[in-house]
Amino acid sequence: MRISHKLEQSHKENDIPTFSFEFFVPKTSQGVQNLYDRMDRMYNVNPQFIDVTWNAGGRLSNLTTDIVQTAQSVLGLETCMHLTCTNMPVDLIDKALKEAYDSGCQNILALRGDPPVEGGEWTAVEGGFQHAKDLVKYIRNKYGNHFDIGVAAYPEGHPEETDIDLLIGFLKEKIDAGADFIITQMFYDAENFIEWCQKLRDQDINVPIIPGIMPISTYASFKRRSTWCEIKVPEEFENKLLANKDDDQLVRKIGTELVAEMCSKLINSGFVKHLHFYTMNLEKSSIMVLEKLGLINSNEQTQNNTEALPWRKSLNPNRNSETVRPIFWKNRKYSYITRTQDWDEFPNGRWGDPNSAAFGDVELFTSGLLRQSSKRCIELWGEPKNFKDVSQLVVKYLQGEVNSLPWSDTPITAEIDSIKNELIEINQNGILTINSQPRVNGEPSNHPAFGWGPKDGFVYQKQYLEFLMPKSKILKLISKIELINKPFNLSTNQKDNFNYLTYFAIDFNDDLITNSKDDSANAVTWGIFPGQEVLQPTIVEKVSFLAWKDEVFRIAEEWSGIFEDGSDSKNTIKTIINDYALVNIVDNDYVGESKIFDLLKQL
Numbered sequence: 001m002r003i004s005h006k007l008e009q010s011h012k013e014n015d016i017p018t019f020s021f022e023f024f025v026p027k028t029s030q031g032v033q034n035l036y037d038r039m040d041r042m043y044n045v046n047p048q049f050i051d052v053t054w055n056a057g058g059r060l061s062n063l064t065t066d067i068v069q070t071a072q073s074v075l076g077l078e079t080c081m082h083l084t085c086t087n088m089p090v091d092l093i094d095k096a097l098k099e100a101y102d103s104g105c106q107n108i109l110a111l112r113g114d115p116p117v118e119g120g121e122w123t124a125v126e127g128g129f130q131h132a133k134d135l136v137k138y139i140r141n142k143y144g145n146h147f148d149i150g151v152a153a154y155p156e157g158h159p160e161e162t163d164i165d166l167l168i169g170f171l172k173e174k175i176d177a178g179a180d181f182i183i184t185q186m187f188y189d190a191e192n193f194i195e196w197c198q199k200l201r202d203q204d205i206n207v208p209i210i211p212g213i214m215p216i217s218t219y220a221s222f223k224r225r226s227t228w229c230e231i232k233v234p235e236e237f238e239n240k241l242l243a244n245k246d247d248d249q250l251v252r253k254i255g256t257e258l259v260a261e262m263c264s265k266l267i268n269s270g271f272v273k274h275l276h277f278y279t280m281n282l283e284k285s286s287i288m289v290l291e292k293l294g295l296i297n298s299n300e301q302t303q304n305n306t307e308a309l310p311w312r313k314s315l316n317p318n319r320n321s322e323t324v325r326p327i328f329w330k331n332r333k334y335s336y337i338t339r340t341q342d343w344d345e346f347p348n349g350r351w352g353d354p355n356s357a358a359f360g361d362v363e364l365f366t367s368g369l370l371r372q373s374s375k376r377c378i379e380l381w382g383e384p385k386n387f388k389d390v391s392q393l394v395v396k397y398l399q400g401e402v403n404s405l406p407w408s409d410t411p412i413t414a415e416i417d418s419i420k421n422e423l424i425e426i427n428q429n430g431i432l433t434i435n436s437q438p439r440v441n442g443e444p445s446n447h448p449a450f451g452w453g454p455k456d457g458f459v460y461q462k463q464y465l466e467f468l469m470p471k472s473k474i475l476k477l478i479s480k481i482e483l484i485n486k487p488f489n490l491s492t493n494q495k496d497n498f499n500y501l502t503y504f505a506i507d508f509n510d511d512l513i514t515n516s517k518d519d520s521a522n523a524v525t526w527g528i529f530p531g532q533e534v535l536q537p538t539i540v541e542k543v544s545f546l547a548w549k550d551e552v553f554r555i556a557e558e559w560s561g562i563f564e565d566g567s568d569s570k571n572t573i574k575t576i577i578n579d580y581a582l583v584n585i586v587d588n589d590y591v592g593e594s595k596i597f598d599l600l601k602q603l
Contacts, residue, residue: 216255
């Protein structure tokens with residue numbers, strides 16, 4: 001959605017100020033991964049959009065468009081892509097715009113760009129644009145109204161031009177060329193900014209003015225950034241921060257109070273309804289300011305209960321009709337989106353033909369399924385020497401002490417609270433849980449842990465558990481499932497036959513055992529909403545489970561690969577690959593007593 005339209009809609013529905021975050025492109029692949037994790041967490045405080053800077057120094061890699069694609073398609077974040085004229089001939093600009101368009105991005109921040117790092121005047125490359133207004137015109141002429149186009153503004157002057165009135169004239173030219181909104185450079189002088197906003201309105205510049213807010217985390221960074229941007233620092237800021245400059249924690253606390261007070265003045269002026277935070281790829285400082293302003297609270301950084309579906313919906317237009325996903329990728333949305341990104345069919349809103357050969361192969365993941373460097377893997381998960389160490393790692397994850405696992409990209413949520421003790425117990429007794437959900441029988445659609453979809457609805461879930469267990473116990477497990485599914489009926493003197501529990505079990509060598517039909521899809525989550533058909537957004541079925549099995553064992557292979565040959569850690573994980581099977585069980589009786597945990601305790 002276009003930013004100007006989104007803000008107009010949001011402020012019309014609710015007069016509460018809104019906010020957004022800016023991120024820059026990291027220099028390393030692990031930095032990019034860490035940024036995705038941070039963006040994913042910050043999604044939960046409900047920013048209106050994020051923006052991603054163009055690669056620093058005008059480097060010509062495609063990292064910016066890659067991050068925009070991931071944010072838009074995988075993370076479901078409305079995204080604005082910076083695009084500069086620096087080192088950008090028209091063919092590269094066209095390529096960047098096409099990639100943004102294809103990802104579903106509808107917002108561009110059109111910038112001239114910075115002069116060379118080594119000094120000297122800024123000059124356009126051959127075949128490039130001289131001014132940001134020329135880039136604005138080009139985008140508008142080529143793409144019509146598809147993109148919202150933002151431009152930069154400088155309330156306290158620019159290093160190359162200190163005349164504010166002249167800069168406002170240049171800004172007016174960019175607006176007249178087709179720009180839809182303004183994002184300003186950082187500042188700390190609220191009164192000066194408010195006066196500047198009045199000058200813009202006097203010049204008939206009536207698009208949204210979005211102030212760029214730079215939180216204060218340390219005194220050194222505060223001085224460095226304010227000096228580099230040549231902005232005025234109010235005496236109050238300087239005095240309070242300087243007096244405590246050696247105490248980073250106190251500086252951040254004081255900085256939060258000063259910046260929050262500044263933001264309140266901006267909002268009360270009537271010129272500002274939206275705040276744009278320069279995060280510097282950090283999380284805490286921006287969140288602290290927002291909390292101080294009362295725009296979020298700590299409890300909001302959990303599950304966002306206004307989700308349309310129980311999984312994060314992609315904003316890529318090619319996936320607009322998608323309303324069903326296999327549950328196996330509940331905590332691995334990156335790999336699921338990658339597997340299916342080239343599909344051109346989501347028939348009837350379904351995730352695709354269950355027999356489709358288009359379901360992406362695990363080999364698509366050339367950069368690795370773990371998505372972490374070897375060093376980072378060890379930092380996150382240690383060096384397990386035996387099976388007990390691996391099971392204890394899962395327990396720590398369930399207790400919220402670890403934010404991810406090799407097979408789970410996301411932190412644990414409140415959804416599992418009702419079954420957490422049982423999950424911990426079975427992990428301590430030789431079974432490694434991969435994925436789970438408790439049964440839910442008609443909870444309101446605004447429930448803090450289970451809610452999704454429109455208001456005034458009710459949601460349902462079958463209990464689901466997926467785990468790795470020794471292959472030697474599979475037959476015993478199946479025999480006990482059969483006893484549950486064929487109980488003795490005293491009134492008829494014979495065994496009933498109802499699949500209370502359906503299951504899939506498969507090992508690394510593809511030996512599959514199941515009591516499910518090959519072509520069946522078992523809905524394990526559904527919702528009932530006024531005036532709509534029943535929504536069934538999460539399913540279990542065979543073809544996707546087989547694809548997921550490849551991923552699980554490949555993840556384990558990659559994990560073992562970070563350890564030396566012959567080490568206890570490598571041998572432990574290799575043993576899990578060779579001697580364990582991947583199993584999932586669905587309890588189709590979502591009304592009666594839960595059966596899965598009692599079943600596993602018997603083993």
